[in-house]
Amino acid sequence: MSFMSLLYKYLLLFTIIAFTKVSCLYFNFSTFEPNDATKLLLHNSYIQREAIQVTPDNIKDSISNLSGRALYKDPFKIASFNTTFVINITPETSPGGEGIAFILASDPTLPENSSGQWLGIVNADTEGTSRAAILAVEFDTRQSSTRDGPDGHVGININSISSLIQVPLINTKVNLSSGKDVTIKIEYSNDVIFVFGSMSGNSQDSMETLLVSPPLNLSYYFKQVVYVGFSASTSTYTELNCVKAWEFSGVEDSKKNKHLLVWIILPMVIILGVLVFLLAYFLTKKNTEIQEDTYPRIEDQIQHSSMAPKKYTLQELMKATGGFSHQNKLGEGGFGTVYKGTLGNKKEIAVKRVSKNSRQGKQEFMAEVTTIGSLHHKNLVKLIGWCYESKELLLVYEFMPKGSLDKYLFNQSSELESQYSKVLDWKTRNSVILDVAQALDYLHNGCERRVLHRDIKASNIMLDLDYVAKLGDFGLARTVQKRNETHHSTKEIAGTPGYMAPETFLIGRATVETDVYAFGVLVLEVVCGRRPGNVFAQDDYKNSIVYQVWELYGKGEIVSVVDKRISCEEKEVERVKWEEEIEIVLVLGLACCHPNPNERPSMKSVLMVLNGEASPPIIPMERPSFVWPAMPSSFKEGEDNSLINGPFTQLSGR
Ligand SMILES: *[C@@H]1O[C@H](CO)[C@@H](O)[C@H](O)[C@H]1NC(C)=O
Ligand SMILES: *[C@@H]1O[C@H](CO)[C@@H](O)[C@H](O)[C@H]1NC(C)=O
Ligand SMILES: *[C@@H]1O[C@H](CO)[C@@H](O)[C@H](O)[C@H]1NC(C)=O
Ligand SMILES: *[C@@H]1O[C@H](CO)[C@@H](O)[C@H](O)[C@H]1NC(C)=O
Numbered sequence: 001m002s003f004m005s006l007l008y009k010y011l012l013l014f015t016i017i018a019f020t021k022v023s024c025l026y027f028n029f030s031t032f033e034p035n036d037a038t039k040l041l042l043h044n045s046y047i048q049r050e051a052i053q054v055t056p057d058n059i060k061d062s063i064s065n066l067s068g069r070a071l072y073k074d075p076f077k078i079a080s081f082n083t084t085f086v087i088n089i090t091p092e093t094s095p096g097g098e099g100i101a102f103i104l105a106s107d108p109t110l111p112e113n114s115s116g117q118w119l120g121i122v123n124a125d126t127e128g129t130s131r132a133a134i135l136a137v138e139f140d141t142r143q144s145s146t147r148d149g150p151d152g153h154v155g156i157n158i159n160s161i162s163s164l165i166q167v168p169l170i171n172t173k174v175n176l177s178s179g180k181d182v183t184i185k186i187e188y189s190n191d192v193i194f195v196f197g198s199m200s201g202n203s204q205d206s207m208e209t210l211l212v213s214p215p216l217n218l219s220y221y222f223k224q225v226v227y228v229g230f231s232a233s234t235s236t237y238t239e240l241n242c243v244k245a246w247e248f249s250g251v252e253d254s255k256k257n258k259h260l261l262v263w264i265i266l267p268m269v270i271i272l273g274v275l276v277f278l279l280a281y282f283l284t285k286k287n288t289e290i291q292e293d294t295y296p297r298i299e300d301q302i303q304h305s306s307m308a309p310k311k312y313t314l315q316e317l318m319k320a321t322g323g324f325s326h327q328n329k330l331g332e333g334g335f336g337t338v339y340k341g342t343l344g345n346k347k348e349i350a351v352k353r354v355s356k357n358s359r360q361g362k363q364e365f366m367a368e369v370t371t372i373g374s375l376h377h378k379n380l381v382k383l384i385g386w387c388y389e390s391k392e393l394l395l396v397y398e399f400m401p402k403g404s405l406d407k408y409l410f411n412q413s414s415e416l417e418s419q420y421s422k423v424l425d426w427k428t429r430n431s432v433i434l435d436v437a438q439a440l441d442y443l444h445n446g447c448e449r450r451v452l453h454r455d456i457k458a459s460n461i462m463l464d465l466d467y468v469a470k471l472g473d474f475g476l477a478r479t480v481q482k483r484n485e486t487h488h489s490t491k492e493i494a495g496t497p498g499y500m501a502p503e504t505f506l507i508g509r510a511t512v513e514t515d516v517y518a519f520g521v522l523v524l525e526v527v528c529g530r531r532p533g534n535v536f537a538q539d540d541y542k543n544s545i546v547y548q549v550w551e552l553y554g555k556g557e558i559v560s561v562v563d564k565r566i567s568c569e570e571k572e573v574e575r576v577k578w579e580e581e582i583e584i585v586l587v588l589g590l591a592c593c594h595p596n597p598n599e600r601p602s603m604k605s606v607l608m609v610l611n612g613e614a615s616p617p618i619i620p621m622e623r624p625s626f627v628w629p630a631m632p633s634s635f636k637e638g639e640d641n642s643l644i645n646g647p648f649t650q651l652s653g654r
Contacts, residue, residue, distance in 0.1 A: 025076040028247040041227065043110035044068035051088065051242040054100060054120075054232035063092070063238050067120035069103070069110045071229030072248065078104065078218050078226055080189035081250035085230075089141060090179045090240040095151045097237025099140035099176075100230060102186060104218075106133035108227040117144035118161055120231030132159035135221065137186055137195055137211075140166075141177050142237055152176050154195055154210045158221060167211045173199055174210060181244060183207075191215040219253060309373045309396070310385035317341065317387055317394055321351050331404070335364040340399065348399035349384060356391060365393040371451055379439035381462050381472030400470065402463035405432065409458055409529050409563075423565045426578060428467050429526045433585060434610050435469035436461060440519055441603035443471075444512055454510045456518040457499050458525055498532035498544065502626045503597055513597035519606070520592025524549050527586055529563030546593045549586060550623035558586050584609065584616050591617040595626040 029036060031050045045068040046053045052070045057063060087100055101119050111123040111132075118124075119138060126132040136157040143150050147162060152170065155163030169175070174182055174197040185196040185207060193213035198206040228248060232241035320341030321328050330338040336354040343349060354365045365388075372383045385396035407420040424432070436456070443451040453471065460473040501517035504510075521532045524545045532545045549561050559579050588609050594600050601609075601617055608614040 025072075025074060025081075025250040025252065026248065027072065030245050030247075032244070039073055040229070041069075041071045041073055041108045043070070043108070045070040045230075049242075051244045052230065054230050054241040054243060055234050057240045057242075063240075064234055064236050065115045067110060067115040067118065067231065067233040068241075069105075069108065069120055069229060069231045070243065071103075071105070071108045071227040075108075075225035075227045076250050077224070077253040078188075078222055079251045079253040081228075081248065082185070082187045083228070083246070083248040083250075084183065084185045085246040086181050086183050086244040087139065087176075088179070088181050088240070088242040088244055089139075089176050090242075091141065091177050092238040092240070093236075095142045095237060096177050096239030097142040097235045098144060098233045098239075099138055099142065100232040100241045100243075101136040101138040101157075102184070102229075103137075103231050104135045104222065104226045104228055106222060106224060106226055108229075110231070114231075115233045116235035117148075117233075119233045121157060122159065122161055126159075128160045128162075130159060133222070134159060135216075135218065136231070137193070138163065138166075139176055139182075139184070141239060142235075144235075154197075156193060156195075156211065156213050156216075158216075164216075165211065165213060169197075169210065172197065172208055172210060174208065175199070177239070184210075188218065191217055309369070309383050312385045312387045312394070312396060314387055314389040314392055314394070316343070317351055317396065319344075320349060324351075324353060336393075341396075348401075350397040350399050352395040352397065354393035354395065356393070362393065365395065368395055375443070375447055375451070377439055377442045377446075379435045379468070379470050380442070381470045397472070400462035400472075401465045402467060404459050405461035405463060405469065405526070406458035408463075409525060410531055424467070426566050426582070429566070430581065430585065432461065432463075432467070432469040433523055433526055434607075436471055436519065436522065437603060437606050437610055439469075439471040440515060441607050444515065444603050450512075452510045452512065452515055453518075454515065455496060455499075456515060456522055457496050458522060461522070501597060502595055503628060503630065506628050511597065512602070513600050516592050516600045516603065516606070517597070519603070520589045520600070521545065523585060523589030523592065524561075527563065527582060527589070528561050529565060546590070547623060550590055553587070553590060553619075554621040558583055561586070587616040587619060590623075591619050594619065595624050596630045598630050598632055 027039070032047045032052055033050070034047055037047050040047075040052070042052075044056065044066065046056055048057065053068075054070055055063065055066045055068045083102070085102070089096060089100060091097075098116060099119055101121055103121065110120060111118070111126060113125075114120045114123045118127075119136070119140070121134055121136045121138070122128075122132045134157075138155045138157055140149060140153050140155065141151060143153075149155060149163070149166040150168050150170065152175065153166050153168045155166030157163050176182060178199075180199060183198045183201055185194075187194040187196075192215055193211075194209065195211040196207040197210045198208060200206050228250070230243055234241075318324070320343050321339040322341075324337075324339050328339045328341065330340050330350060332338075336352050339351045339353065341349045341351045354362070365386075368383060369386050372380060373386075376382070381400065382398040383395060384398055387394040387396070403420065408422065408424050440453065440456070443453055455473060456471070460471065462470045462472045464470065496518075499518040499521045501514040504514055525532055528545060528549070530545065549558065552558050552561055559582055562582055588601075588606060592600055592606065599617075605614065605617070609616050
């Protein structure tokens with residue numbers, strides 16, 4: 001038998017048990033036969049003439065000064081109940097005495113000396129004490145004291161013969177002492193007891209409401225199980241107290257049911273535990289299988305591509321980098337450390353050792369191998385090869401002798417002696433900006449499948465021997481599946497604070513426009529020679545380079561933001577041209593950082609401006625505030641507006 005069908009049967013079985021346990025105590029005596037005595041606890045009561053004689057009706061002996069009880073044999077934990085019964089009281093004196101009561105009692109036994117006014121409910125000893133532990137709905141035929149109701153009344157008593165509430169029957173059709181059958185229905189639910197009565201049968205419409213109790217919390221009075229049934233008594237006044245039929249339906253208090261806990265909840269917990277364990281086991285197993293499988297599949301993919309990066313052995317790369325020695329360390333990248341290496345043919349390489357304990361490291365590895373591995377552009381750092389061996393993830397790039405751009409832009413005094421102490425002049429900076437723009441235009445518009453870089457920043461721009469800039473670190477890059485799509489659909493925020501467009505926090509994904517924004521920040525950095533400022537909050541741009549440059553632009557002093565280290569030693573005529581160029585690039589940078597993504601130029605337009613084929617976009621004198629959802633573009637007619645409102649996502653920049 002399969003596990004599921006076994007489980008199903010088990011659940012079914014316990015559902016049945018659950019319902020049986022929770023549901024009613026139900027029984028129905030349409031009449032009483034002598035052998036029904038086995039289902040009842042009879043104390044001084046008898047089954048005779050198809051009825052329970054609650055007080056004996058043996059004519060030979062005197063029936064005065066008697067009491068009796070007749071209860072159902074099984075107790076139950078009270079929650080709610082309905083009961084309907086037929087009583088017949090035949091007075092032998094006038095008036096008859098004393099009466100009959102429907103009772104719920106913790107103790108089924110008949111109290112001693114409970115005849116007469118006590119109705120078999122309590123005796124002088126237990127009267128008014130919690131030891132009585134009894135609730136009674138009394139059908140009293142005689143006023144036994146001044147506090148008692150008139151002859152013929154209904155009352156509700158708790159632990160006492162005195163009623164909490166009593167109602168005379170004088171104004172109703174019900175006459176207890178008529179010697180005729182009286183049908184009584186009692187309902188207890190939501191803490192209220194309803195008593196209905198009728199002389200003519202138990203059809204609902206003939207029923208007359210005799211009494212409605214105030215709210216009574218019966219679980220307060222009865223902490224344990226109770227017995228249900230009848231009691232009755234006679235005194236010097238006598239009557240025959242018969243119950244001729246009785247139907248009872250009670251709902252048990254399931255909350256207090258220990259069987260429920262043991263037989264239903266406990267197995268359920270065990271089943272759930274086993275299920276969770278099995279699920280976890282299978283998932284882990286599957287995951288391991290996937291992990292084992294993933295890299296060989298990448299291998300296939302890479303090997304089958306015509307311009308495939310080479311697969312290196314771990315041994316080759318160990319040798320090239322001197323066993324990843326500290327001296328060969330070039331820097332710490334996003335998800336790993338980069339080492340300089342020399343291959344056997346004297347060719348210099350950069351080897352990125354993806355950190356093993358980083359879960360994202362594997363993602364980065366795959367992203368790089370699958371995106372940049374198939375891309376070829378003079379302004380993209382070239383991936384030469386890769387290696388996956390002994391759980392080492394290694395990426396081999398062309399070596400960039402001049403290192404990364406950030407080192408030159410934000411160089412610290414301690415680094416002044418190094419190669420990075422060189423100040424990049426304006427011509428170099430301008431060409432770096434053009435190089436990066438070309439790389440980005442290629443990714444967005446020029447290659448077979450659109451690629452979003454998602455992490456454009458100064459430290460990801462590498463410089464070759466001639467200071468030609470190449471865009472690297474494709475660890476966060478994602479390929480957009482369809483050519484006409486402008487965003488990738490994974491809902492994950494990635495990037496570097498300060499370079500992230502304000503809407504990133506709202507749409508929670510990368511778009512072509514968020515790449516353009518990061519490019520704009522890079523442009524400002526390159527010109528100003530300072531870091532972008534740490535901007536986490538969506539609306540606080542006070543510290544950001546974008547805010548400050550825009551402010552100076554509004555004052556007509558934009559050229560004053562230029563890195564002081566760039567000097568112009570040329571003639572006056574050249575200086576005017578120099579300032580003009582810088583202003584165009586800065587305005588272009590600001591346009592890329594427009595708070596409204598739809599107002600940002602595409603990389604194609606950026607290139608046209610940088611190549612002098614178009615003038616920069618017109619931008620407002622003051623930085624517009626960030627408004628979301630973004631207004632449609634005022635100038636980008638025909639270009640796709642890719643931004644759609646997306647859910648808020650947690651920031652996970654790095
Ligand atoms: C019944 O009890 C009352 C009061 O205790 C007593 O006066 C009367 O004699 C008793 N009757 C019989 C028949 O025992
Ligand atoms: C009692 O009867 C009422 C209707 O008269 C019904 O709604 C309720 O469920 C019954 N309760 C029990 C315990 O049978
Ligand atoms: C109840 O019925 C009896 C016998 O028929 C009668 O004597 C008595 O007056 C009736 N009581 C009321 C309150 O109608
Ligand atoms: C009824 O009494 C029980 C037992 O004392 C108590 O736990 C419960 O809160 C009471 N319910 C109400 C409605 O007072």
